[in-house]
Structures are given as C-alpha cells and as structure tokens.
Amino acid sequence: MSSSTPVYKRVLLKVSGEALMGSQGFGIDVAVADRIASDIAEARRMGVEVGVVVGGGNIFRGVAVASKGGDRVTGDHMGMLATVINALALATSLRKLDIDTVVLSAIAMPEICESFSQRQALHHMDQGRVVIFAGGTGNPFFTTDSAGALRAAEIGAQAIFKGTQVDGIYSADPKKDPDATRFERLTHSEVLEKGLAVMDVAAVALARENAIPIIVFSIHEKGGFGQILTGGGLKTIVTDN
Numbered sequence: 001m002s003s004s005t006p007v008y009k010r011v012l013l014k015v016s017g018e019a020l021m022g023s024q025g026f027g028i029d030v031a032v033a034d035r036i037a038s039d040i041a042e043a044r045r046m047g048v049e050v051g052v053v054v055g056g057g058n059i060f061r062g063v064a065v066a067s068k069g070g071d072r073v074t075g076d077h078m079g080m081l082a083t084v085i086n087a088l089a090l091a092t093s094l095r096k097l098d099i100d101t102v103v104l105s106a107i108a109m110p111e112i113c114e115s116f117s118q119r120q121a122l123h124h125m126d127q128g129r130v131v132i133f134a135g136g137t138g139n140p141f142f143t144t145d146s147a148g149a150l151r152a153a154e155i156g157a158q159a160i161f162k163g164t165q166v167d168g169i170y171s172a173d174p175k176k177d178p179d180a181t182r183f184e185r186l187t188h189s190e191v192l193e194k195g196l197a198v199m200d201v202a203a204v205a206l207a208r209e210n211a212i213p214i215i216v217f218s219i220h221e222k223g224g225f226g227q228i229l230t231g232g233g234l235k236t237i238v239t240d241n
C-alpha cells in the first residue's frame, strides 16, 4: 500500500558505494550520483530528515588488501578514505540541487569536511540539512552497514533504508542463485539465524538491539526512495517482531 505522505520523520539512508560506479568498473559515475541526490532531494521535499552513510565498494574494500597478504588495518583505512571521496561526490550532487548538505567524517580531516560528533550531527539535522556521514565508523574491521546502524541509533532515526544493488532480501544471494525468492518481511533475528548476507551481522545486531527497522530496496530505481518512504515499491522490511 502506498500514500503520498511518508510515515517517517527522520531516517538513515545507506547508499551502496558499488551503485555509484554505474556501468563503469570502478569509481564514480556523476550521473548516478546526481540521480541518487535527486531522490534524496525528493525525500527532503516530503519533509523527511535524511542522514546518509555512503559505502566505498566502488573504490576500495580492505579485504582486497588482506586477500593479497597485505595489512588488513591499512586496507580498511584506505576503504574508509574511499567513503569520504564518495561522500564529497554525493554532497556536490546535492548542492547542485540547492539541498543544504554537510559532510561529517569519522576521521578528522578539517580542511576537507567537518568531523563527526553526535552533537553536530543532531544540530545539522535539526537545521534541516542532509548530513552525510563519511569515514564509516572510523574503525577497521567494520563496514559502512555497521556505520549506518550506528549513526541511525545516534541520530534517533526511525528506520535504516539500505539502498543497494538488489530490491530486497532473498532466500539466497539473487545475483548468484536465480531461484532465490524475496522476503516481504523478516525479523532481525531471522536475518541473522538464516545467515542472509545482504548486510553484515554486526549491523543487523546493532539495529536489533536498538529496535530500528531496516528496509532493503534497490537504489537503482529513479524515484524509488520516495516510493519506499511512502509505503510502495519492492523491498524487504526487517522489524523486531
């Protein structure tokens, strides 16, 4: 069921880093960043306060270093820096649309963007700005999904919207198993017990602990975020009961 009024006041949108590369094999396709920005702008016009965490998979993942015998922590540092690059790109796209946007990084780089603190995040969100949380959690051995769950809890988001490559959570990875079927609803515990790998375990556990629903949807559909916010679109909803 869909209406034109969103049921959410404040949400955390996790934007897939991989999605930002579009049909390229690497990096940022500006047209894709612009399109995702227009979806966020639409959510703002609906009156929804939006915090954003961007992934870094289009540029670098720490496991790539570790799998070749390199130092995992250094690799993760490189991955976190990749998320800052993506955050700056998305902020640029949002500002082109006159959307007041601030980037807060978990890793201090004051010449480039503000540093993250919960107080500053809440201040900017209360001012109606889109806040992009860069640098993941600031710690290695985590992912931006965990950063999404963490920031969602810190800003009091009513839900985490994971905008990814697939339109929901399936019985198996739909990119690998053509027979996989999509779930309409799941509990956090079911996602963990069934080992559904659309999101990492730490992120789902943190969302469960804080009773924050997770909505998994495809970031590739133009207008898709707005549709999901108003109850429509293809998705999987994860709640605590």
Ligand SMILES: Nc1ncnc2c1ncn2[C@@H]1O[C@H](COP(=O)(O)OP(=O)(O)OP(=O)(O)O)[C@@H](O)[C@H]1O
Pocket (backbone or CB within 6 Å): 015, 016, 017, 018, 019, 054, 055, 056, 057, 058, 144, 145, 163, 164, 165, 166, 168, 169, 170, 171, 172, 173, 174, 175, 196, 197, 198, 199
């Ligand atoms: N049971 C499942 N249901 C749905 N997707 C799954 C499942 N198991 C694995 N996946 C895969 O998980 C991917 C999403 O995970 P991941 O967090 O790595 O990507 P992302 O968030 O889109 O990218 P990035 O890490 O660059 O931000 C999907 O694209 C899908 O192929």
Ligand SMILES: O=c1ccn([C@@H]2O[C@H](COP(=O)(O)O)[C@@H](O)[C@H]2O)c(=O)[nH]1
Pocket (backbone or CB within 6 Å): 017, 054, 055, 056, 057, 060, 061, 062, 063, 075, 076, 077, 078, 079, 080, 081, 082, 083, 135, 136, 137, 138, 139, 140, 141, 142, 143, 144, 145, 146, 147
């Ligand atoms: O809290 C965090 C978040 C991310 N990383 C590293 O960055 C890359 C990119 O993030 P994705 O979530 O995979 O898009 C990730 O693979 C880690 O290497 C991190 O160390 N800590």
